[in-house]
Amino acid sequence: MTETAVQTFRIAPKQNGDTEARRLAPHRIVLALIGLGLVAASIFFLRWDWLPNYYGLIAQGLWRTIWILAVTCVLGFLLAVPLGLAQAAGPAIVAVPARAFCTIIRGTPLLLQLWLLYYGLGSLFPQYPWIRESELWPYLRQAWPYAVLALTLSYAGYEGEVMRGAFAGVPKGQLEAARAFGMRRFTILRRIWLPQAIHRALPTLAGEAVLQLKATPLVATITVIDLYAVASRVRQDMFITYEPLLLLAAFYLVITGVIVFLFRRLERLIPSKLG
Amino acid sequence: MTAPLATAVSADPLHPVTSEQAEAIHVRDLHKCFGELEVLKGVSLTARDGDVVALIGGSGSGKSTFLRCINFLENPTSGVIRINGEDVRMISDGHGGQYPADRRQIERIRSRLGMVFQNFNLWQHMTLIQNVIEVPIHVLGVKRDEAIAIGEQLLERVGLSEKRDVYPAYLSGGQQQRGAIARALAIQPRVMLFDEPTSALDPELVGEVLKVIADLAKEGRTMLLVTHEMKFAREVASHVMYLHNGVVEEEGRPETVFGSPKSERLKQFIRSVS
Numbered sequence: 001m002t003e004t005a006v007q008t009f010r011i012a013p014k015q016n017g018d019t020e021a022r023r024l025a026p027h028r029i030v031l032a033l034i035g036l037g038l039v040a041a042s043i044f045f046l047r048w049d050w051l052p053n054y055y056g057l058i059a060q061g062l063w064r065t066i067w068i069l070a071v072t073c074v075l076g077f078l079l080a081v082p083l084g085l086a087q088a089a090g091p092a093i094v095a096v097p098a099r100a101f102c103t104i105i106r107g108t109p110l111l112l113q114l115w116l117l118y119y120g121l122g123s124l125f126p127q128y129p130w131i132r133e134s135e136l137w138p139y140l141r142q143a144w145p146y147a148v149l150a151l152t153l154s155y156a157g158y159e160g161e162v163m164r165g166a167f168a169g170v171p172k173g174q175l176e177a178a179r180a181f182g183m184r185r186f187t188i189l190r191r192i193w194l195p196q197a198i199h200r201a202l203p204t205l206a207g208e209a210v211l212q213l214k215a216t217p218l219v220a221t222i223t224v225i226d227l228y229a230v231a232s233r234v235r236q237d238m239f240i241t242y243e244p245l246l247l248l249a250a251f252y253l254v255i256t257g258v259i260v261f262l263f264r265r266l267e268r269l270i271p272s273k274l275g
Numbered sequence: 276m277t278a279p280l281a282t283a284v285s286a287d288p289l290h291p292v293t294s295e296q297a298e299a300i301h302v303r304d305l306h307k308c309f310g311e312l313e314v315l316k317g318v319s320l321t322a323r324d325g326d327v328v329a330l331i332g333g334s335g336s337g338k339s340t341f342l343r344c345i346n347f348l349e350n351p352t353s354g355v356i357r358i359n360g361e362d363v364r365m366i367s368d369g370h371g372g373q374y375p376a377d378r379r380q381i382e383r384i385r386s387r388l389g390m391v392f393q394n395f396n397l398w399q400h401m402t403l404i405q406n407v408i409e410v411p412i413h414v415l416g417v418k419r420d421e422a423i424a425i426g427e428q429l430l431e432r433v434g435l436s437e438k439r440d441v442y443p444a445y446l447s448g449g450q451q452q453r454g455a456i457a458r459a460l461a462i463q464p465r466v467m468l469f470d471e472p473t474s475a476l477d478p479e480l481v482g483e484v485l486k487v488i489a490d491l492a493k494e495g496r497t498m499l500l501v502t503h504e505m506k507f508a509r510e511v512a513s514h515v516m517y518l519h520n521g522v523v524e525e526e527g528r529p530e531t532v533f534g535s536p537k538s539e540r541l542k543q544f545i546r547s548v549s
Binding site (some may be wrong): 183192 | 394
């Protein structure tokens, strides 16, 4: 084993007093004041009188955005695990379709996928009486199932690729040790391979979840009233453009912050030194 | 070596004979090819309970491959392998190779062979104690409390009690390897398999690992040991096999093999490593 010796030196000062001083550095105070000023200015000089009328709608839109995000991320990830595993270790009969799926999803715009599903499938289904008579019809005639499906497939496609890399990146010795002790294949996957792959993929998954959040406004194009659709509604009703968009930006920023925070917590559950 | 007094029959199918001298591993005429390259050209070995067999030889001699064939991390191309008195059934793959007919049988056999790797291969996402109890709980079906109690004893034996809840990445190579030995001991193995256990260690850490292995040899554990540590092999082994180019060039008691080697190659090999 050859390892190059690397000279390390501290870049950031370490003492507590120093960090304190950095936090209160003059340029930071100035920037913070400018930020506060901007917020105050937008509160005082822009029009917010419409806001109370839309509380209910905003809450609904917010809730819809959040559950669509959560559901599609969870379902998408559940699909991504077999997609990644098939590509990393599966025989050609599953690896090729999995790769094809990921390539198609990643190679086409999400907006296109959404419209193909909604306007394509959505207009195909009513032509078959047995579908219209089925139990599922009350759902299939609404827009949100298509939104959830499209976003789920999209997340699965991207994460399938991430999980492929994560599965392949787990050192062979880790799996060999499991085999050498007589573990069954499924036990190896459940106890060794998947946990290590997920841990490797977590930072990427966090980023992808944020991207997924920012993909959700597309569902407004197929009549699902999410947070973004509320802002458009305000613009149409009140001829106010700027304020709802600012509010929208603030909401998305906060949700992003929450996602990043949650993933950090998740990452901290396992020590970061792996492999 | 006296003939085995194999009379008592155990109810446990893995340990059909409980005599001190029962055959733990029996390998006859083992061949292994990687494509065109024949790495093992008919190697045979019989290890009885309590034997410590040291496999020595230059790099590429096939000694590690031989060890890995015994727990089927590599599928032998041909040959007979009997472990714990159980013949391993193989099926031809139609391309001149073969693979185990019954994966469950292989898994059962493996779960009684404690493997220690050159690169330790402790599971990185588990603490030391979690590594040690993993196989007992999830393969052998031992109860958690029981596995932890045994695991703690084993960690104490290898001198790692205070590292119980530490992740492998925060341990030195020597500590990781001792932890890996504890993990292998936790399955109460019939045979311990060591695949160059000290080759990846810094020189100053080799001693602590060898000491643990020597203690195991002293208490009469059956072991197969692939090693480059000739002095150590001479001290702990009851039987030494010198492999060269996939054949057993010479074997016997350590004092004979090291003291008065017959083959020219072995003489040369001993000179080159000492």
